[in-house]
Amino acid sequence: MPKIAADGEYLTVLNLFSTDAPEKQESLLSAMREIVDSAAYPGWISSTVHSGVDQPGTANFIQWRSSEDLEARYAGEEFKHRTLPLFGEITTAIRLLQNEVVHTLRSPALGGVTEISPTRDDYTVIEVLKVAEKEQADLVDALGPSQEWLVEVPGFRSQTVLRGLRARGVDGAFVVTYAQWDSKEAYDAFRAVPEADRSAARQKSESRVATLATERDSNTYRVVHTRSAEA
Template sequence: MPLIKPDDGYLTLFNLFETATTEGQDRVVDEMKKIVDNATYPGWISSTVHAGVDTPGTLNFIQWRDLAALEARYAGEKFKTKTVPLFNQLATSARLLKTELEFTQHHPDLGDSIEVSPKRDDYTVFVLLNVEPENQKELLDTLAKPDEWLKTVPGYRSHTYFRGIDGTFIANYAQWDSKELYDAFHTLPEEQRPADVREGRLRARNLATGRFANSFRAVHTRSAEL
Protein backbone atom coordinates (compact mmCIF):
# COMPACT_ATOMS: atom_id res chain seq x y z
CA MET A 1 0.00 0.00 0.00
CA PRO A 2 1.32 3.48 -0.81
CA LEU A 3 2.59 5.40 2.20
CA ILE A 4 3.67 9.03 2.57
CA LYS A 5 6.96 8.93 4.43
CA PRO A 6 9.47 11.79 4.56
CA ASP A 7 12.48 9.49 4.43
CA ASP A 8 11.59 7.35 1.38
CA GLY A 9 13.25 9.73 -1.09
CA TYR A 10 10.72 9.09 -3.83
CA LEU A 11 9.79 11.46 -6.61
CA THR A 12 6.04 12.07 -6.37
CA LEU A 13 4.16 12.76 -9.58
CA PHE A 14 0.67 14.23 -9.47
CA ASN A 15 -1.22 13.72 -12.72
CA LEU A 16 -4.01 16.29 -12.41
CA PHE A 17 -6.81 16.22 -14.99
CA GLU A 18 -9.92 18.35 -15.23
CA THR A 19 -13.04 17.24 -17.10
CA ALA A 20 -16.22 19.02 -18.07
CA THR A 21 -18.58 16.35 -16.72
CA THR A 22 -18.66 13.44 -14.27
CA GLU A 23 -19.06 11.13 -17.26
CA GLY A 24 -15.78 12.45 -18.60
CA GLN A 25 -14.24 11.94 -15.19
CA ASP A 26 -15.37 8.31 -15.19
CA ARG A 27 -13.72 7.74 -18.58
CA VAL A 28 -10.43 9.17 -17.36
CA VAL A 29 -10.59 7.03 -14.21
CA ASP A 30 -11.23 3.91 -16.28
CA GLU A 31 -8.26 4.61 -18.55
CA MET A 32 -6.04 5.36 -15.55
CA LYS A 33 -7.01 2.06 -13.93
CA LYS A 34 -5.94 0.18 -17.05
CA ILE A 35 -2.53 1.84 -17.01
CA VAL A 36 -2.06 1.28 -13.27
CA ASP A 37 -3.04 -2.40 -13.47
CA ASN A 38 -0.51 -3.02 -16.23
CA ALA A 39 2.35 -0.87 -14.93
CA THR A 40 5.73 -2.61 -15.11
CA TYR A 41 7.97 0.40 -15.58
CA PRO A 42 11.47 0.30 -14.07
CA GLY A 43 11.53 2.58 -11.03
CA TRP A 44 7.75 2.77 -10.67
CA ILE A 45 6.70 2.39 -7.02
CA SER A 46 2.94 2.95 -6.81
CA SER A 47 -0.09 4.70 -8.29
CA THR A 48 -3.32 5.71 -6.59
CA VAL A 49 -6.14 7.06 -8.74
CA HIS A 50 -8.47 9.64 -7.19
CA ALA A 51 -11.87 10.75 -8.51
CA GLY A 52 -13.06 14.34 -8.11
CA VAL A 53 -15.71 15.09 -5.48
CA ASP A 54 -16.62 18.78 -5.62
CA THR A 55 -15.57 19.35 -9.24
CA PRO A 56 -15.16 16.79 -12.05
CA GLY A 57 -11.57 15.69 -12.50
CA THR A 58 -9.00 13.14 -11.44
CA LEU A 59 -5.75 13.02 -9.51
CA ASN A 60 -3.22 10.23 -9.87
CA PHE A 61 -0.76 10.08 -6.96
CA ILE A 62 2.31 8.29 -8.36
CA GLN A 63 5.56 7.44 -6.60
CA TRP A 64 8.77 6.88 -8.58
CA ARG A 65 12.20 5.83 -7.42
CA ASP A 66 13.73 8.97 -8.92
CA LEU A 67 13.40 11.51 -11.71
CA ALA A 68 15.49 9.44 -14.13
CA ALA A 69 13.01 6.57 -13.93
CA LEU A 70 10.09 8.90 -14.68
CA GLU A 71 11.89 10.55 -17.59
CA ALA A 72 12.57 7.12 -19.08
CA ARG A 73 8.82 6.46 -18.98
CA TYR A 74 8.11 9.80 -20.64
CA ALA A 75 10.62 9.02 -23.38
CA GLY A 76 8.78 5.84 -24.41
CA GLU A 77 7.03 5.83 -27.78
CA LYS A 78 3.79 4.42 -26.37
CA PHE A 79 3.59 7.21 -23.82
CA LYS A 80 4.24 9.91 -26.42
CA THR A 81 2.08 8.54 -29.24
CA LYS A 82 -0.82 6.88 -27.37
CA THR A 83 -1.05 7.85 -23.70
CA VAL A 84 -0.59 11.60 -24.05
CA PRO A 85 -3.00 12.03 -27.00
CA LEU A 86 -5.62 9.87 -25.26
CA PHE A 87 -5.71 11.94 -22.08
CA ASN A 88 -5.52 15.20 -24.01
CA GLN A 89 -8.67 14.05 -25.76
CA LEU A 90 -10.49 12.96 -22.60
CA ALA A 91 -9.60 15.88 -20.32
CA THR A 92 -10.14 19.61 -20.63
CA SER A 93 -6.77 20.24 -18.97
CA ALA A 94 -3.84 18.06 -17.97
CA ARG A 95 -0.97 18.82 -15.62
CA LEU A 96 1.86 16.41 -14.86
CA LEU A 97 3.38 17.78 -11.65
CA LYS A 98 6.82 16.48 -10.65
CA THR A 99 7.46 17.02 -6.95
CA GLU A 100 9.57 16.14 -3.95
CA LEU A 101 8.14 15.79 -0.46
CA GLU A 102 9.14 18.71 1.78
CA PHE A 103 7.02 18.37 4.92
CA THR A 104 4.37 16.09 6.32
CA GLN A 105 2.26 16.04 9.48
CA HIS A 106 -0.55 13.78 10.62
CA HIS A 107 -2.87 13.29 13.55
CA PRO A 108 -1.43 10.89 16.15
CA ASP A 109 -4.41 8.57 15.65
CA LEU A 110 -3.04 7.61 12.22
CA GLY A 111 -0.01 5.87 13.70
CA ASP A 112 3.48 6.06 12.22
CA SER A 113 2.73 6.99 8.61
CA ILE A 114 0.10 8.23 6.18
CA GLU A 115 -1.63 5.69 3.96
CA VAL A 116 -3.01 6.56 0.53
CA SER A 117 -5.65 3.98 -0.28
CA PRO A 118 -9.25 3.48 -1.48
CA LYS A 119 -9.70 1.22 1.55
CA ARG A 120 -9.76 4.40 3.62
CA ASP A 121 -12.58 6.95 3.61
CA ASP A 122 -10.41 10.05 3.40
CA TYR A 123 -11.89 13.25 2.03
CA THR A 124 -8.75 14.36 0.21
CA VAL A 125 -8.09 18.00 -0.59
CA PHE A 126 -5.43 18.90 -3.15
CA VAL A 127 -4.29 22.51 -3.30
CA LEU A 128 -1.84 23.79 -5.92
CA LEU A 129 -0.19 27.17 -5.33
CA ASN A 130 1.69 28.82 -8.17
CA VAL A 131 4.71 30.90 -7.20
CA GLU A 132 7.63 32.69 -8.80
CA PRO A 133 10.76 30.50 -8.58
CA GLU A 134 12.59 33.05 -6.45
CA ASN A 135 9.76 32.90 -3.89
CA GLN A 136 9.17 29.15 -3.76
CA LYS A 137 11.43 28.56 -0.76
CA GLU A 138 9.85 31.39 1.22
CA LEU A 139 6.38 30.08 0.48
CA LEU A 140 7.41 26.62 1.66
CA ASP A 141 9.06 28.03 4.77
CA THR A 142 5.83 29.89 5.50
CA LEU A 143 3.45 26.94 5.15
CA ALA A 144 5.43 23.72 5.44
CA LYS A 145 6.10 23.64 9.17
CA PRO A 146 4.60 22.00 12.26
CA ASP A 147 1.11 23.18 13.19
CA GLU A 148 -0.01 21.81 16.55
CA TRP A 149 -3.25 23.78 16.43
CA LEU A 150 -4.29 21.95 13.26
CA LYS A 151 -4.12 18.63 15.11
CA THR A 152 -6.89 19.91 17.38
CA VAL A 153 -9.23 20.86 14.53
CA PRO A 154 -12.16 18.40 14.24
CA GLY A 155 -11.77 16.15 11.20
CA TYR A 156 -8.08 16.77 10.53
CA ARG A 157 -6.08 13.69 9.53
CA SER A 158 -2.95 14.76 7.65
CA HIS A 159 -1.35 17.22 5.28
CA THR A 160 1.79 17.03 3.19
CA TYR A 161 3.59 19.75 1.25
CA PHE A 162 5.39 18.93 -1.96
CA ARG A 163 7.88 21.15 -3.79
CA GLY A 164 7.52 21.43 -7.55
CA ILE A 165 10.95 20.56 -8.91
CA ASP A 166 10.64 23.18 -11.65
CA GLY A 167 10.35 25.85 -8.96
CA THR A 168 6.97 27.23 -10.07
CA PHE A 169 4.56 25.71 -7.54
CA ILE A 170 4.01 23.90 -4.27
CA ALA A 171 1.25 21.37 -3.59
CA ASN A 172 -0.64 20.41 -0.45
CA TYR A 173 -2.17 16.91 -0.27
CA ALA A 174 -4.44 16.78 2.79
CA GLN A 175 -6.73 14.15 4.29
CA TRP A 176 -9.86 14.92 6.34
CA ASP A 177 -12.68 12.93 7.94
CA SER A 178 -15.39 14.48 5.79
CA LYS A 179 -16.33 17.33 3.48
CA GLU A 180 -18.44 18.93 6.21
CA LEU A 181 -15.56 19.09 8.70
CA TYR A 182 -13.10 20.33 6.08
CA ASP A 183 -15.52 23.04 4.95
CA ALA A 184 -15.96 24.15 8.56
CA PHE A 185 -12.18 24.50 8.86
CA HIS A 186 -11.78 26.18 5.47
CA THR A 187 -14.45 28.80 6.19
CA LEU A 188 -13.41 29.42 9.80
CA PRO A 189 -13.19 33.19 10.39
CA GLU A 190 -9.61 34.42 10.47
CA GLU A 191 -9.99 35.86 13.96
CA GLN A 192 -10.68 32.34 15.28
CA ARG A 193 -7.31 31.06 14.04
CA PRO A 194 -4.07 31.42 16.06
CA ALA A 195 -2.08 34.58 15.37
CA ASP A 196 0.87 32.75 13.83
CA VAL A 197 -1.46 30.83 11.53
CA ARG A 198 -3.15 34.06 10.40
CA GLU A 199 0.23 35.65 9.69
CA GLY A 200 1.35 32.66 7.66
CA ARG A 201 -1.83 32.57 5.62
CA LEU A 202 -1.54 36.27 4.83
CA ARG A 203 2.08 35.91 3.78
CA ALA A 204 1.22 32.91 1.60
CA ARG A 205 -1.53 34.85 -0.18
CA ASN A 206 0.97 37.59 -0.97
CA LEU A 207 3.55 35.14 -2.32
CA ALA A 208 1.29 32.85 -4.37
CA THR A 209 0.49 33.93 -7.91
CA GLY A 210 -2.38 31.49 -8.44
CA ARG A 211 -4.38 28.80 -6.69
CA PHE A 212 -6.16 25.62 -7.75
CA ALA A 213 -8.08 23.34 -5.38
CA ASN A 214 -10.32 20.33 -5.63
CA SER A 215 -11.39 17.44 -3.42
CA PHE A 216 -11.02 13.76 -4.23
CA ARG A 217 -11.63 10.18 -3.11
CA ALA A 218 -9.06 7.46 -3.76
CA VAL A 219 -10.73 4.82 -5.94
CA HIS A 220 -7.96 2.50 -7.14
CA THR A 221 -4.37 1.70 -6.20
CA ARG A 222 -1.55 -0.66 -7.02
CA SER A 223 2.07 -0.94 -5.91
CA ALA A 224 5.10 -2.59 -7.42
CA GLU A 225 6.52 -5.70 -5.81
CA LEU A 226 9.69 -4.34 -4.23
Protein backbone atom coordinates in the same frame (compact mmCIF):
# COMPACT_ATOMS: atom_id res chain seq x y z
CA MET B 1 -0.71 0.53 0.59
CA PRO B 2 1.54 3.48 -0.43
CA LYS B 3 2.96 5.62 2.35
CA ILE B 4 4.02 9.27 2.18
CA ALA B 5 7.23 10.29 3.93
CA ALA B 6 9.67 13.18 3.66
CA ASP B 7 12.64 10.82 3.46
CA GLY B 8 13.77 11.53 -0.10
CA GLU B 9 13.40 7.88 -1.08
CA TYR B 10 11.08 8.44 -4.04
CA LEU B 11 10.29 11.01 -6.68
CA THR B 12 6.62 11.87 -6.22
CA VAL B 13 4.58 12.68 -9.32
CA LEU B 14 1.09 14.16 -9.21
CA ASN B 15 -0.76 13.91 -12.52
CA LEU B 16 -3.79 16.19 -12.34
CA PHE B 17 -6.45 15.95 -15.05
CA SER B 18 -9.32 18.41 -15.30
CA THR B 19 -12.46 17.78 -17.31
CA ASP B 20 -15.86 19.38 -17.76
CA ALA B 21 -18.36 16.56 -17.23
CA PRO B 22 -18.91 13.63 -14.83
CA GLU B 23 -19.06 11.12 -17.69
CA LYS B 24 -15.64 12.25 -18.90
CA GLN B 25 -14.34 11.80 -15.35
CA GLU B 26 -15.54 8.19 -15.46
CA SER B 27 -13.75 7.68 -18.77
CA LEU B 28 -10.58 9.10 -17.23
CA LEU B 29 -10.84 6.81 -14.23
CA SER B 30 -11.38 3.77 -16.41
CA ALA B 31 -8.33 4.60 -18.54
CA MET B 32 -6.20 5.30 -15.47
CA ARG B 33 -7.16 2.01 -13.79
CA GLU B 34 -6.20 0.14 -16.95
CA ILE B 35 -2.80 1.83 -17.08
CA VAL B 36 -2.12 1.31 -13.38
CA ASP B 37 -3.12 -2.35 -13.45
CA SER B 38 -0.77 -3.09 -16.34
CA ALA B 39 2.13 -0.91 -15.14
CA ALA B 40 5.51 -2.63 -15.27
CA TYR B 41 7.81 0.29 -15.98
CA PRO B 42 11.42 0.23 -14.73
CA GLY B 43 11.59 2.36 -11.60
CA TRP B 44 7.84 2.59 -11.08
CA ILE B 45 6.91 2.09 -7.40
CA SER B 46 3.18 2.79 -7.00
CA SER B 47 0.18 4.65 -8.38
CA THR B 48 -2.91 5.78 -6.48
CA VAL B 49 -5.89 7.06 -8.46
CA HIS B 50 -8.20 9.75 -7.06
CA SER B 51 -11.69 10.71 -8.26
CA GLY B 52 -12.68 14.38 -8.19
CA VAL B 53 -15.45 15.38 -5.77
CA ASP B 54 -16.11 19.12 -5.91
CA GLN B 55 -15.07 19.44 -9.56
CA PRO B 56 -14.85 16.81 -12.33
CA GLY B 57 -11.31 15.54 -12.68
CA THR B 58 -8.81 12.99 -11.46
CA ALA B 59 -5.46 12.83 -9.72
CA ASN B 60 -2.82 10.13 -9.82
CA PHE B 61 -0.31 10.10 -6.94
CA ILE B 62 2.69 8.21 -8.32
CA GLN B 63 5.97 7.20 -6.72
CA TRP B 64 9.04 6.65 -8.90
CA ARG B 65 12.57 5.54 -8.12
CA SER B 66 14.07 8.51 -9.98
CA SER B 67 13.44 11.28 -12.46
CA GLU B 68 15.44 9.34 -15.04
CA ASP B 69 12.99 6.42 -14.82
CA LEU B 70 10.04 8.77 -15.24
CA GLU B 71 11.56 10.53 -18.24
CA ALA B 72 12.16 7.14 -19.86
CA ARG B 73 8.43 6.47 -19.48
CA TYR B 74 7.58 9.87 -21.00
CA ALA B 75 9.91 9.16 -23.93
CA GLY B 76 8.23 5.83 -24.71
CA GLU B 77 6.09 5.34 -27.79
CA GLU B 78 3.09 4.19 -25.72
CA PHE B 79 3.04 7.35 -23.63
CA LYS B 80 3.56 9.73 -26.56
CA HIS B 81 1.24 8.10 -29.08
CA ARG B 82 -1.45 6.41 -26.98
CA THR B 83 -1.62 7.72 -23.40
CA LEU B 84 -1.31 11.48 -23.99
CA PRO B 85 -3.63 11.55 -27.04
CA LEU B 86 -6.23 9.52 -25.13
CA PHE B 87 -6.20 11.86 -22.15
CA GLY B 88 -6.12 14.89 -24.43
CA GLU B 89 -9.47 13.90 -25.90
CA ILE B 90 -11.33 13.85 -22.57
CA THR B 91 -9.59 16.54 -20.50
CA THR B 92 -9.61 20.32 -20.38
CA ALA B 93 -6.19 20.53 -18.70
CA ILE B 94 -3.30 18.16 -17.98
CA ARG B 95 -0.63 18.88 -15.35
CA LEU B 96 2.20 16.42 -14.78
CA LEU B 97 4.00 17.58 -11.64
CA GLN B 98 7.32 16.17 -10.41
CA ASN B 99 7.84 16.83 -6.70
CA GLU B 100 9.90 16.22 -3.62
CA VAL B 101 8.06 15.53 -0.35
CA VAL B 102 9.55 18.04 2.08
CA HIS B 103 7.20 18.11 5.07
CA THR B 104 4.51 15.93 6.61
CA LEU B 105 2.16 16.81 9.45
CA ARG B 106 -0.17 14.24 10.97
CA SER B 107 -2.84 13.94 13.59
CA PRO B 108 -1.54 11.79 16.47
CA ALA B 109 -4.35 9.35 15.63
CA LEU B 110 -2.48 8.29 12.47
CA GLY B 111 0.33 6.79 14.51
CA GLY B 112 3.15 8.50 12.67
CA VAL B 113 2.32 7.18 9.19
CA THR B 114 0.54 8.85 6.25
CA GLU B 115 -1.11 6.20 4.06
CA ILE B 116 -3.16 6.58 0.89
CA SER B 117 -5.56 3.83 -0.10
CA PRO B 118 -9.15 3.21 -1.24
CA THR B 119 -9.59 1.15 1.92
CA ARG B 120 -9.42 4.42 3.86
CA ASP B 121 -12.20 7.03 3.88
CA ASP B 122 -10.05 10.15 3.59
CA TYR B 123 -11.53 13.32 2.13
CA THR B 124 -8.49 14.51 0.20
CA VAL B 125 -7.67 18.09 -0.79
CA ILE B 126 -4.94 18.81 -3.34
CA GLU B 127 -3.88 22.41 -3.87
CA VAL B 128 -1.33 23.73 -6.37
CA LEU B 129 0.24 27.08 -5.52
CA LYS B 130 2.42 28.99 -7.96
CA VAL B 131 5.19 31.14 -6.53
CA ALA B 132 8.19 33.19 -7.58
CA GLU B 133 11.20 30.88 -7.75
CA LYS B 134 13.15 32.92 -5.20
CA GLU B 135 10.26 32.60 -2.71
CA GLN B 136 9.54 28.88 -3.14
CA ALA B 137 11.44 27.93 0.03
CA ASP B 138 9.53 30.55 2.03
CA LEU B 139 6.21 29.20 0.76
CA VAL B 140 7.24 25.65 1.70
CA ASP B 141 7.95 26.88 5.23
CA ALA B 142 4.65 28.79 5.40
CA LEU B 143 2.72 25.67 4.36
CA GLY B 144 4.73 23.21 6.43
CA PRO B 145 6.42 24.01 9.75
CA SER B 146 4.30 27.16 10.18
CA GLN B 147 1.03 25.19 10.16
CA GLU B 148 1.52 22.95 13.20
CA TRP B 149 -1.71 24.43 14.53
CA LEU B 150 -3.61 22.17 12.11
CA VAL B 151 -3.30 19.19 14.46
CA GLU B 152 -5.73 20.93 16.81
CA VAL B 153 -8.42 21.34 14.13
CA PRO B 154 -11.36 18.88 14.42
CA GLY B 155 -11.35 16.44 11.53
CA PHE B 156 -7.78 17.09 10.40
CA ARG B 157 -5.77 13.96 9.54
CA SER B 158 -2.65 14.96 7.62
CA GLN B 159 -0.99 17.49 5.37
CA THR B 160 1.95 16.80 3.07
CA VAL B 161 3.91 19.62 1.44
CA LEU B 162 5.60 18.86 -1.88
CA ARG B 163 8.19 21.15 -3.46
CA GLY B 164 7.74 21.33 -7.20
CA LEU B 165 10.83 20.29 -9.16
CA ARG B 166 9.64 20.43 -12.76
CA ALA B 167 6.35 20.08 -14.60
CA ARG B 168 4.44 19.75 -17.82
CA GLY B 169 1.41 22.01 -17.91
CA VAL B 170 2.65 24.46 -15.26
CA ASP B 171 5.09 27.29 -15.89
CA GLY B 172 7.46 28.45 -13.19
CA ALA B 173 7.93 27.41 -9.58
CA PHE B 174 5.16 25.76 -7.58
CA VAL B 175 4.34 24.01 -4.31
CA VAL B 176 1.64 21.38 -3.74
CA THR B 177 -0.24 20.44 -0.59
CA TYR B 178 -1.89 17.04 -0.20
CA ALA B 179 -4.25 17.02 2.80
CA GLN B 180 -6.48 14.35 4.33
CA TRP B 181 -9.60 15.10 6.38
CA ASP B 182 -12.20 13.02 8.17
CA SER B 183 -14.99 14.24 5.90
CA LYS B 184 -16.24 16.98 3.61
CA GLU B 185 -18.24 18.37 6.53
CA ALA B 186 -15.10 18.69 8.69
CA TYR B 187 -13.15 20.38 5.90
CA ASP B 188 -15.99 22.75 5.03
CA ALA B 189 -16.40 23.68 8.71
CA PHE B 190 -12.67 24.46 8.89
CA ARG B 191 -12.88 26.68 5.83
CA ALA B 192 -16.03 28.43 7.10
CA VAL B 193 -14.57 29.72 10.38
CA PRO B 194 -14.76 33.54 10.21
CA GLU B 195 -11.34 35.14 9.99
CA ALA B 196 -11.87 37.01 13.24
CA ASP B 197 -12.48 33.70 15.04
CA ARG B 198 -9.37 31.98 13.68
CA SER B 199 -6.39 31.46 15.96
CA ALA B 200 -3.53 33.93 15.80
CA ALA B 201 -1.23 31.20 14.48
CA ARG B 202 -3.67 30.36 11.69
CA GLN B 203 -4.17 33.98 10.71
CA LYS B 204 -0.43 34.57 10.61
CA SER B 205 0.42 31.54 8.46
CA GLU B 206 -2.53 32.02 6.10
CA SER B 207 -1.62 35.67 5.60
CA ARG B 208 1.93 34.65 4.78
CA VAL B 209 0.76 32.06 2.24
CA ALA B 210 -1.56 34.60 0.61
CA THR B 211 1.32 37.05 0.28
CA LEU B 212 3.71 34.50 -1.28
CA ALA B 213 1.41 32.54 -3.63
CA THR B 214 0.88 34.19 -7.01
CA GLU B 215 -1.83 31.72 -8.10
CA ARG B 216 -3.60 28.84 -6.38
CA ASP B 217 -6.25 26.30 -7.24
CA SER B 218 -7.55 23.15 -5.60
CA ASN B 219 -9.94 20.25 -5.88
CA THR B 220 -11.16 17.57 -3.53
CA TYR B 221 -10.93 13.83 -4.11
CA ARG B 222 -11.62 10.29 -2.95
CA VAL B 223 -9.05 7.56 -3.51
CA VAL B 224 -10.57 4.88 -5.72
CA HIS B 225 -7.73 2.60 -6.82
CA THR B 226 -4.10 1.80 -5.99
CA ARG B 227 -1.41 -0.65 -7.00
CA SER B 228 2.25 -1.08 -6.08
CA ALA B 229 5.07 -2.72 -7.97
CA GLU B 230 5.57 -5.38 -5.30
CA ALA B 231 1.92 -6.39 -5.73
